Amino acid sequence: FVTMGWLIATRSARGAAETDDRPKDVVAAAIVDGGRVLLAQRAHPADLAGKWELPGGRVESGETHAAALAREIREELGAEVEAGDGVGKPVTLPNGLVLHAYRAHLRGGTPVALEHLDMQWFTADELRRLDLDDVVPADRDWIPELCVVLDEA
Numbered sequence: 001f002v003t004m005g006w007l008i009a010t011r012s013a014r015g016a017a018e019t020d021d022r023p024k025d026v027v028a029a030a031i032v033d034g035g036r037v038l039l040a041q042r043a044h045p046a047d048l049a050g051k052w053e054l055p056g057g058r059v060e061s062g063e064t065h066a067a068a069l070a071r072e073i074r075e076e077l078g079a080e081v082e083a084g085d086g087v088g089k090p091v092t093l094p095n096g097l098v099l100h101a102y103r104a105h106l107r108g109g110t111p112v113a114l115e116h117l118d119m120q121w122f123t124a125d126e127l128r129r130l131d132l133d134d135v136v137p138a139d140r141d142w143i144p145e146l147c148v149v150l151d152e153a
């Protein structure tokens, strides 16, 4: 019985490791247009649902950050973007994922919330007035940098 338990534990630990050998990187897009930045309201998981984030998602194996950013924005917002400079510092999540924010320049289409609850264009003043409880924790540190980007735009 002890051996059985050890076998089961070992196999499930290996299974978990083998099913997720994807990169740990997550990319997020700061799409700026007309002095406003686009934030999207997460639909899931439950603890993040309803909170604002820079839209984006996980980088796939063999994919550049720029390619992942373009793919995620196509999937989530139905628009074409080109990745630009980084925004702020990368943020490490408790689960080990590392988030990277980039400027994203609209090259085609009009963003629509296809997978989010909602989306909204924010001015720097509106960002400064946002309740941080309504922002995804990992994205909170980027708010000052986003304000600088908007003030310069």
Ligand code: DCM
Binding pocket: 026, 027, 028, 053, 054, 055, 056, 057, 058, 093, 097, 099, 136, 138, 139
């Ligand atoms: N994530 C985040 N902030 C973002 C984008 C993503 O904190 N702007 C986190 C949420 C998930 C992970 O990254 O833990 C993967 O994102 P998604 O579920 O959107 O693919």
